[in-house]
Amino acid sequence: MSLNPIVHHVTQAIAERSRATRERYLDRIATARGNGPRRNRLSCGNLAHGFAGCSPQDKQRLRDGVTPNIGIITAYNDMLSAHQPYERYPEIIRAAARARGATAEVAGGVPAMCDGVTQGRIGMELSLFSRDTIALATGIALSHDMFDAALYLGICDKIVPGLLIAALHFGHIPALFVPAGPMPSGASNDEKARVRQRYAEGKADRAELLDVEARSYHAPGTCTFYGTANSNQMLMEIMGLQLPGSSFVHPNTELRDALTVAAVEHALAITALGDNYLPPGHIVGPEAIVNGVIGLHATGGSTNHLIHLVAIARAAGLELRLEDFDALAGVVPLLAKVYPNGSADVNQFHAAGGMGYLVAQLLDAGLLHGDFATVTGEGMDSYRKAPFLHKDKTLQWLPTAAESMDTSTLRPVSQPFRADGGLRLLSGNLGRAVIKVSSVPEDRYTIEAPARVFDDQESVQKAFDRGEFTEDVVVVVRYQGPRANGMPELHKLTPALGVLQGRGLRVALVTDGRMSGASGKIPSAIHLTPEAICGGAIAKLRDGDRVRVCAVNGRVEVLMDAQEWEARAMPPPPDLSANRHGLGREMFALFRAQVSSADTGATLFGVVE
Known part of the structure; x- marks a missing residue:
């Protein structure tokens, strides 16, 4: 189906008003690209410092200077349930890179605060500022100029926007975002909301409230309601920066580990050392930004992204305005009902068809750009699919079902929950x-x-x-x-x-x-x-x-x-x-x-x- 005229008009308006800044941005990427592995620009002393702590095998590859080196930017800490699974990721990534003749190093860690801990406390006054702090910390990590690609390990509220802002400032370095997935469902969102309201009225005590909260937030992984963290994951998929269907696979599972290995493979395939160079500065253009806004409307996503997406667009040399959100809201229907917009959680959304079904519906209705570059190298059509692990442990992407598995959670464009994005x-x-x-x-x-x-x-x-x-x-x-x-x-x-x-x-x-x-x-x-x-x-x-x-x-x-x-x-x-x-x-x-x-x-x- 041809692209919806409002979607086309908004995209063209962003491109036109951003023409000068976008051209300067793309010129910078072209200048920064260079030839050969990036570490070959370093002096012998610089390079020796860069691989001093590596294994002998990795040192030899880094000395030879002919294979890609992946930089890992990690927001791991134990306090965030969503980020705790990242403790294992660097070794998985290093092993996967070695198996493919390449290397990987943790380039740096970035702060990752939990809004769930700071809500209502004075620490929340640092929350929004943590986004740009994360971008600055990522910039320091990548300033060593050792890396031919970067994998970004982050999920939650300000962390993904901060990482993406930095990835776009280093828009010449190919980038993939690597999620960790949601925790299993715990206490229902309806039950949690009821107890919270009873507590506000003085009808429930602290012990009862803490019990329901602890049963809700109970394991490694993202919180299962559809707040900013899970909206981030939707955005990274619908903007083509994350592997298809990877957002809502549970942590510490074989499928999750296989997706992490696949992220390494894709990162190695798009460096400047090969024929398929694909940096984030080329991926995140007007089409990807508009896709992000459309995804936000179609899923009833976090209001925080009316701030974050504007800042992300600026980092790519693009001017996104609130009027663009408003115009697109009038034509994009609400297809998902996930708490707080409904009673389901993200696990139920994923089971109903998840991102693959959502993307397919929007593409077929002409409500989503499908023909821009993504990290898969295949455009948005590849995001109609979902990952599966065969008995022999090989990973394959298969088309998602043509029908929603649960229309109380996820619906087709022809039968939306509401006609606009809200x-x-x-x-x-x-x-x-x-x-x-x-x-x-x-x-x-x-x-x-x-x-x-x-x-x-x-x-x-x-x-x-x-x-x-x-x-x-x-x-x-x-x-x-x-x-x-x-x-x-x-x-x-x-x-x-x-x-x-x-x-x-x-x-x-x-x-x-x-x-x-x-x-x-x-x-x-x-x-x-x-x-x-x-x-x-x-x-x-x-x-x-x-x-x-x-x-x-x-x-x-x-x-x-x-x-x-x-x-x-x-x-x-x-x-x-x-x-x-x-x-x-x-x-x-x-x-x-x-x-x-x-x-x-x-x-x-x-x-x-």
Whole structure:
């Protein structure tokens, strides 16, 4: 089927507005490519340092300088369940490279924080900044110029975007992303949500809450709900940077290990030393970026990617705008229902047909680019397939079933859960924001109510505990943007606001901060820009101002005479000094001072010059 005209138009618009920066970016890749193994550029002393710790066999190959050397960038640590399986990966990768006459070395490790641990804590104020920190750390690892390809071991929230930003800054070095897979299903998402809400109402104690949380997050692998971590995995597949069907295979299984070995084989096949040179800077063009946005809409993915994808695009010399997300949302249907947009988890999504079925449906409907380069060398058609391990342990990709195995979780384009993707742009006299409505009840798409204004989420919780919310309300939480305090996710708000909505109140949230990648049933105008600390209009709001959040007409506004609103003085900002120290926050003052706005990726890195 021919490409949908809106998909075509958005892709062309990105390409046209990015023409100059993209050309400069591609010129840099061409200049950096060079000839022969990269380590041959090093002096004898440089090279000796580079292989001093290797095995004798690897040393000899590195001395000879005729075979590829793979750099491993690992986000392994024991604290992240999703990343714990990576402990085994370097030896698997080294062995696979040796068996194919090549070498592999761990080039560097990058930090990997768990948002699940820091949610609601002050450490969350470093979470978004960790993305660019990871990119910087990856840049240091690759600066040794020893490597002909790189394998990126990362899964979770800011880690994959940070790794990809760095991979694109080193866009001449072929790159594959290597996942580790989700943990087995534990306590159901419905059960967990019920206990969380009971705890917020004081009807469950800490022991009961900890029990259900521990049964939910219980083993190595990613959390099984569809938050940012699993949205990352979807993106790496639908953008052609990860092997087909590899996202949601469980850790520490024979199939998972076989996929890791296959990643080595593919990396070796696309270095500049062969005839199929394929670096990430060539893969991630306008088509791959648009595919990422489409995948986000089709699966009801994390709102965090309205920030991350913009920053990723900038790293590739491309300008992605919120208007592009909005335009594509109108034509891309929601095909997946995974918690918090439904009751299923990612294991059920995978069993229903997973990424192979999703990609096939979108391609056949003309809603996905299929003809750009991917790490398989075969375009997106290869992503219709799923990996299988034969009895003789050989790995093969076979076409996924033509029908969904569970239409309550995954549906065809002809019978979507909803006609659009559920991510929308809002604008008005308060600025610009985004909203995710894929799990918001339709009768809550428009909320108009008096505002209650807060400068932090703890104050909201205290007001809730005091029983102050008895009528319809738009809760405003400001000074939560990247320049104010690093833009933490305001996850602590979800249970309290959910309780209020459950009591029949009409409730909405307006904030210049972020919500969780798993934000759900409360209509939330998030990522509001300009943020309060930068003179954004949200700073002028007062208790009692009537505010409208409308996902139907795309509006976020205070209902007031225009001249009166314009004349209202901007109040002085509150004392934010408490956000400046503790748990390392003082070390990130430079980040707060230099970070760009949320709608431009909340990043330290500028456009290609």
